[in-house]
Amino acid sequence: xxxxxxxxxxxxxxxxxxxxxxxxxxxxxxAPAVQVSAAKTTVKVDAATQTRVEExxxxxxxxxxxxxxxxxxxRARFTTTDDQLxxxxxxxxxxxxxxxxxxxxxxxxxxxxxxxxxxSLHAYxxxxxxxxxxxxxxxxxxxxxxxxxxxxESFASDLRTTFRDKNIRGTQVSRNGQTVEVTFRDAASLxxxxxxxxxxxxxxxxTDAQDGTNWRLTATIKPEAARRLQDAALKxxxxxxxxRINELGVAEPVIQQQGLDRIVVQxxxxxxxxxxxxxxxxTATLEMxxxxxxxxxxxxxxxxxxxxxxxxxFLDRSGRPVIVKKQVLVTGENLTDAQPGFxxxxxxxxxxxxxxxxxxxxxxDVSRENYKKRMAxxxxxxxxxxxxxxxxxxxxxxxxxxxxGSMTVAEASDLALLLRAGSLAAPMEIIQERTIGPTLGxxxxxxxxxxxxxxxxxxxxxxxxxxxxxxxxxxxxxAVNLMLLVAILSMLQATLTLxxxxxxxxxxxxxxxxxxxxxxxxxxxxRNGASPQAAIHAGYDRAWGTILDSNVxxxxxxxxxxxxxxxxxxxxxxxxxxxxxxxMFSAVFFSRGLVNFWYGNKKKxxxxxxxxxxxxxxxxADGTAVVExx
Amino acid sequence: xxxxxxxxxxxxxxHALVLNIISFATFALALFFLFxxxxxxxxxxxxxxxxxxAYEQSADIGKVREAVTKLGYPEVQVQNYxxxxxxxIRLPTQKGMSSDQQSAQVMQALKSVDPSxxxxxxxxxxxxxGEELTTNGIKALAMVVVGIMIYLAFRFEWKFALSxxxxxxxxxxxxxxxxxxxxxxFSLAVLAAVLAVLGYSVNESVVIxxxxxxxxxxxxxxxTTEVIDNAITSTISRTIITHxxxxxxxxxxxxxxxxxxxxxxxxxxxxxxxxxYSSCFVAAAIAMWLGVKREDLIKGPVKRDGDPxxxxxxxxxxx
Numbered sequence: 001x002x003x004x005x006x007x008x009x010x011x012x013x014x015x016x017x018x019x020x021x022x023x024x025x026x027x028x029x030x031a032p033a034v035q036v037s038a039a040k041t042t043v044k045v046d047a048a049t050q051t052r053v054e055e056x057x058x059x060x061x062x063x064x065x066x067x068x069x070x071x072x073x074x075r076a077r078f079t080t081t082d083d084q085l086x087x088x089x090x091x092x093x094x095x096x097x098x099x100x101x102x103x104x105x106x107x108x109x110x111x112x113x114x115x116x117x118x119x120s121l122h123a124y125x126x127x128x129x130x131x132x133x134x135x136x137x138x139x140x141x142x143x144x145x146x147x148x149x150x151x152x153e154s155f156a157s158d159l160r161t162t163f164r165d166k167n168i169r170g171t172q173v174s175r176n177g178q179t180v181e182v183t184f185r186d187a188a189s190l191x192x193x194x195x196x197x198x199x200x201x202x203x204x205x206x207t208d209a210q211d212g213t214n215w216r217l218t219a220t221i222k223p224e225a226a227r228r229l230q231d232a233a234l235k236x237x238x239x240x241x242x243x244r245i246n247e248l249g250v251a252e253p254v255i256q257q258q259g260l261d262r263i264v265v266q267x268x269x270x271x272x273x274x275x276x277x278x279x280x281x282x283t284a285t286l287e288m289x290x291x292x293x294x295x296x297x298x299x300x301x302x303x304x305x306x307x308x309x310x311x312x313x314f315l316d317r318s319g320r321p322v323i324v325k326k327q328v329l330v331t332g333e334n335l336t337d338a339q340p341g342f343x344x345x346x347x348x349x350x351x352x353x354x355x356x357x358x359x360x361x362x363x364x365d366v367s368r369e370n371y372k373k374r375m376a377x378x379x380x381x382x383x384x385x386x387x388x389x390x391x392x393x394x395x396x397x398x399x400x401x402x403x404x405g406s407m408t409v410a411e412a413s414d415l416a417l418l419l420r421a422g423s424l425a426a427p428m429e430i431i432q433e434r435t436i437g438p439t440l441g442x443x444x445x446x447x448x449x450x451x452x453x454x455x456x457x458x459x460x461x462x463x464x465x466x467x468x469x470x471x472x473x474x475x476x477x478x479a480v481n482l483m484l485l486v487a488i489l490s491m492l493q494a495t496l497t498l499x500x501x502x503x504x505x506x507x508x509x510x511x512x513x514x515x516x517x518x519x520x521x522x523x524x525x526x527r528n529g530a531s532p533q534a535a536i537h538a539g540y541d542r543a544w545g546t547i548l549d550s551n552v553x554x555x556x557x558x559x560x561x562x563x564x565x566x567x568x569x570x571x572x573x574x575x576x577x578x579x580x581x582x583x584m585f586s587a588v589f590f591s592r593g594l595v596n597f598w599y600g601n602k603k604k605x606x607x608x609x610x611x612x613x614x615x616x617x618x619x620x621a622d623g624t625a626v627v628e629x630x
Numbered sequence: 631x632x633x634x635x636x637x638x639x640x641x642x643x644x645h646a647l648v649l650n651i652i653s654f655a656t657f658a659l660a661l662f663f664l665f666x667x668x669x670x671x672x673x674x675x676x677x678x679x680x681x682x683x684a685y686e687q688s689a690d691i692g693k694v695r696e697a698v699t700k701l702g703y704p705e706v707q708v709q710n711y712x713x714x715x716x717x718x719i720r721l722p723t724q725k726g727m728s729s730d731q732q733s734a735q736v737m738q739a740l741k742s743v744d745p746s747x748x749x750x751x752x753x754x755x756x757x758x759x760g761e762e763l764t765t766n767g768i769k770a771l772a773m774v775v776v777g778i779m780i781y782l783a784f785r786f787e788w789k790f791a792l793s794x795x796x797x798x799x800x801x802x803x804x805x806x807x808x809x810x811x812x813x814x815x816f817s818l819a820v821l822a823a824v825l826a827v828l829g830y831s832v833n834e835s836v837v838i839x840x841x842x843x844x845x846x847x848x849x850x851x852x853x854t855t856e857v858i859d860n861a862i863t864s865t866i867s868r869t870i871i872t873h874x875x876x877x878x879x880x881x882x883x884x885x886x887x888x889x890x891x892x893x894x895x896x897x898x899x900x901x902x903x904x905x906x907y908s909s910c911f912v913a914a915a916i917a918m919w920l921g922v923k924r925e926d927l928i929k930g931p932v933k934r935d936g937d938p939x940x941x942x943x944x945x946x947x948x949x
Contacts (some may be wrong), residue, residue: 131890139759273752274730433755440682440750443712447888454886455879462875499819502891505883506826506898509876513833516875520868546840550784550833556777557829561822564770566763569673572822612632 001537002600004593012593015585016480022487025114025125031065031085033111034091035251037073045074045104049095056094062087062122065118076626077111084108109251109271126375126490127252128496129571132445134438135268136276139427140241142261147233147426148178148226150328155204155219156180157327162200168193180204182217190215230260233426234335237478238263240314244279254495258566273435285427286332286419290366291374291390292323314378316387324376329366334359339420340412349412351403353419354399360399367397377403377419380427388415448501456482456503459512467519471607473594474515474587481511481579481586488578508578510554514587517544519610532605542590548586554581634867642862643855646915657800660807661855667810672817675764677757679721679732686746688714697739706715712889723757767821774828775799782832786839787926794835797908801831805900809893819894827901830876834869834909838875839917841865846924854922858914869910874903 035052038045042601050069053076057064062083064076076091078084088106096102101171112125156175159182163171170185171193184190190208191451192215197204203225208217221229241263245253254266270276290404292295296308301323307313311323334356343350353364365373391403407415459478463471485507489496522539530538558580561573599605673680683694694717697710703721711718721732733752741748775795781790805824809816843862849857880902884895 141756141758277730363807430754432759433752433754435749435752437682437748437750439684444888444890445703447886447891451879451885451887453938454884458878458882459875462878466871498890499822499894502819502883502887502894503826505879505887506876509879510830510833512875513872516868516872519839520871521864524864543842546837547839549836552781553778553832553836554829556781557774557825560770560773560777562823564766564771565818565822566766567820569822572819572826576826614632614635 002533004600005598008589009593012590013486015590019082019123019480019484019487021118021274022123023272023483024489025112025118025123026486026490027045028113028115028125030110031077031079031113032081033075033077033109034084034088034254035073035075035107035109035407036091036095037246038104038109039205042474045069045072049104049411050390052094052300053091055088057087057500060086060090062090066111066119068111068119075109075111077113082236089421105246107251124493127493127495128380128445129495130266130268130434130436130441130556131498131568132276132441132448132496134271134436136270136273137432137434137436137559137614138265138277138280139258139262139266139432139479140237140265140280141431142234142237142263143427143429144261145178147230148221149175150331150426151229152178152180152221153326154254154328155201155221158201159197159219162196163193166192168196168197178221178286182219184215184217185213189217190217193217203611221454234261237426241280247547258408262431271435271437273433277430277433280430285380287378287380287385287464288329288331288369289324289327289378290329290375291376292325293373297323303452312385314376314385314387316390322376322387322390329375330359330362332419334362335419338416340409340416341402343402346404348404349407349409350402351407351412351416352400352402352418354400356399357435363397363401367393367395371395388419444498445501446499448505452482452501452505456508459508463512463515466611468611469598470519470522470595471611473591474512474519476594477515477586477591478508478511480590482508484582484586485575485579488582494574495571496575497568499568499572500575501571503572503575503579506575511579511587513550514543514583515591516545517546519608521587522608523613524608526608526610527615532608533599536595536599536608540588540595547584551580551584560606634869639856639860639863640866642859642910643915643918646886646911646918649911650915653800656732656807657803658927659672660804660902661808663807664803665842667813669806669816670813671681671760672815672820673753673755674818675760677760678723680720680753681716681719681733681736681749682711682751683705683719683737683740684748684750685715685717685744689717691717693743696742697743698736701735701739704820704947714832723759742891763818763821770825771802771828778832780849782836786805786843786923789917789920789922789926790835790839790913793913793920794832794909796916797835797913798828798831800912801901801904801908802828804904805834808900809897814893814896817893819890820897822903823894823897827898830920831905831909834905835913837865837868838862838909838914842914842917842922843927846927849918850924853919854924858918862914866910873906877902929936 017353031261036045036049047069050067053074054064054067057076062078064078064087066077068075068077076087085108088108092106095104095106101150111521112119114123114125152175156173158175163173163182168184168189171189174181174182178293182193184193185505187210192206194206197206197219201219203222204218204219205222206217208215210216232592234257238257241255245255245265245267250270252268252269258264265280267276283534292300292308292311294308296305297311299313300307304321307323309577310327311325313321313323313494316322335353338354339352341350341352342348370393372392372394374390374392377388378385379388380386389405391405403415456478460475463474463478465471467474482504485504490501494500518539521543522535525535525538526532555577558573558577561569562577565573599608668880683689689710691708691710695706698706698708698719698721703941704724707718709718719736721736733749737747737749776800778798779791781793782794802824806829808814808817809820813821838858838861841864842857845857845861849860852860877899880895880898883891884899887895913922
């Protein structure tokens with residue numbers, strides 16, 4: 001009755017092997033490494049880069065003990081930090097000839113010491129959270145209202161142009177918060193306008209009302225369009241952050257969306273928060289608008305006269321006022337690249353700009369209509385705008401055009417950086433920030449590890465003393481549980497945090513419950529006079545229902561934590577949930593396998609080594625220990 | 631080894647009424663402290679800045695406080711964190727100053743007193759994050775309660791579901807009461823511990839109710855009270871050993887886990903102690919008051935007395 005078929009043992013062996021392989025990389029520790037990643041979207045890190053790096057290292061007499069290449073980054077591992085530092089300089093010289101325009105980012109990193117064959121099986125160690133390795137952690141909030149406001153403004157100007165083109169007269173278009181309001185003189189033009197909006201602006205929904213002699217149309221952005229817009233804004237902000245963080249040369253940064261309007265940025269190893277914030281916090285949006293060159297505009301620019309309606313005043317970087325129209329031509333969204341260079345003819349520094357198709361089309365139209373007029377490039381930071389440059393248009397512009405004029409080389413590369421670093425679709429602010437020093441991280445990891453280890457040892461000693469051989473089986477099952485937990489976390493490449501380690505310790509406590517249930521049950525069966533084999537069988541069988549119920553309820557709590565938790569709570573919940581699942585396997589299936597292996601083949605089993613089985617005096621009529629008379 | 635040599639069923643339920651009154655009193659007391667004193671919420675909930683500063687020698691808390699107060703912070707909390715050389719400073723958010731400026735200013739002030747001061751970590755949280763955490767925490771709590779109730783009602787019976795959940799809320803409120811009374815810091819990790827206790831303490835009740843169901847099948851002539859007493863008695867060894875083992879791990883976290891896991895382990899300890907108590911006396915007793923009967927748990931045709939195999943453990947079992 002207590003035998004497993006061969007296939008069950010096969011499952012156990014396979015699971016153990018796989019578990020072992022994937023848990024293994026966590027025990028090798030970390031070695032210094034140099035990481036090469038692309039600093040530009042146009043540059044790829046591939047096999048050719050690998051050859052270049054390897055050749056450069058060879059020439060310098062350095063031999064990395066492992067070079068790995070994965071999607072987007074190349075890492076070379078060294079045995080000493082000395083070699084690592086030398087190697088970084090060598091690679092930097094080989095790959096980045098011009099420091100002002102780096103195609104690659106070369107950063108110091110740590111790489112698992114695990115041997116090549118493990119790495120080639122895609123067995124990587126768990127990723128350590130910042131609380132365990134030190135670094136900065138930011139939570140950024142994206143101003144979605146700002147993004148929608150801006151979109152509404154651009155709809156307003158689009159509608160204005162469309163009505164003009166279609167000869168709908170006597171309209172007035174204005175933005176009111178996130179809606180666009182249009183007034184008409186007669187009902188007929190309102191009808192035409194409505195049809196036009198349905199045809200050409202599928203993202204807008206309209207309502208109309210009559211108000212005295214005026215007909216009013218209110219256009220709102222449809223909820224699904226607003227959602228799409230917000231989503232796109234968030235994605236673009238994440239991309240922009242990626243570009244900016246690349247400049248910091250951080251190995252393995254984490255940039256993730258959290259919730260609907262938040263972004264988490266984690267920079268391991270970075271201690272200089274001020275620098276990191278400065279780069280992240282360039283919460284800039286780039287806009288190109290026409291300079292108001294009407295007489296009133298010029299007057300305002302030169303003598304400080306009132307700014308004409310439909311225009312705004314901004315200062316340029318040297319503090320001179322520039323009067324700019326409110327209508328935005330293109331935003332940084334449409335700008336794909338900006339590179340500093342030299343103009344061949346005038347030999348002056350310039351910045352080459354590349355726009356996407358939509359941006360190119362707009363530039364072509366704008367430049368045709370506004371030949372010889374000035375166009376301002378504005379950067380908005382924390383709601384304040386500044387004119388980066390306001391060159392005049394000297395020809396028809398297209399997808400690619402250049403900005404040149406009185407700039408120094410430094411100014412040109414600065415401008416290019418500001419333009420290229422990309423702009424954000426919506427402003428962001430840092431709402432949470434944590435810095436964990438590297439010593440604190442090392443402390444945390446040591447303390448967490450100790451608490452798991454001592455807890456585990458204490459339970460193991462107790463189980464072996466209390467339940468003898470069955471206690472040993474339980475302890476082995478517990479060790480397997482811990483190994484599988486680590487293996488699954490490594491396979492998922494989950495981030496291990498201190499709360500995660502706490503959950504691991506707790507998982508040990510909870511996992512032992514199943515074994516205690518089983519062992520107590522077996523004892524009880526023996527007490528009630530069952531034969532050893534029958535007692536083992538019944539013990540496992542009857543405990544199963546209870547184990548299932550109690551684990552499912554615990555899992556419900558774990559899933560709730562996972563669903564609503566964030567940050568540390570989530571880190572806890574992931575390990576907690578996985579721990580429950582692995583404990584079901586190890587405590588029931590695996591430990592039964594061990595017991596069956598040991599006792600299953602013994603036909604005339606007299607005793608089971610499960611500690612004392614105490615029997616009350618026979619004949620006690622009441623209570624737990626009812627001994628059945630046979 | 632064998633710790634529990636119980637000759638007779640212990641009449642737990644005989645004292646149910648007295649213990650329930652005590653439970654209710656502690657519960658009310660916990661609620662009182664919770665509302666009267668409130669929780670000492672961590673920066674994650676309240677927003678603000680927390681700095682961790684390390685010194686080479688033991689830090690003089692008084693001097694640190696003095697230095698920070700001089701900067702014009704009316705309300706500053708300074709306390710040791712982990713060792714005597716590490717100090718944690720909590721600053722309220724100040725308008726017109728960024729967290730960088732705040733921390734730089736504080737560090738400068740501290741260094742002028744003792745140059746060995748080094749900043750080990752800083753945490754800055756905006757107030758809106760806190761609000762969200764609170765609502766999410768409540769949502770998670772609600773989801774756990776509802777989820778467990780549905781599962782238990784499905785597997786057992788609504789009376790058990792209700793009594794289990796009441797017993798669990800009792801545990802949770804008492805943990806919170808402890809945190810309010812002693813003004814221990816209530817952080818996200820503690821919240822996680824509280825919710826973990828919720829799941830964990832259901833285990834207890836489930837194990838006992840499982841046995842109650844089994845006993846109803848097995849001993850057909852026992853009264854409900856006897857059945858419950860017997861179920862608790864026969865599972866008490868498992869209850870204590872399991873909790874003892876878990877407590878071993880939790881103690882290990884408490885002693886070796888460092889300051890971050892300190893309150894986490896403390897919350898779990900309280901949860902474990904009250905988990906045992908509440909599942910024996912609160913959950914089982916409430917189920918008893920609610921009038922759990924054999925028929926509630928054993929569905930299907932009830933066999934008449936005198937059927938063969940009256941003591942058959944599987945009598946009345948439904949598959």
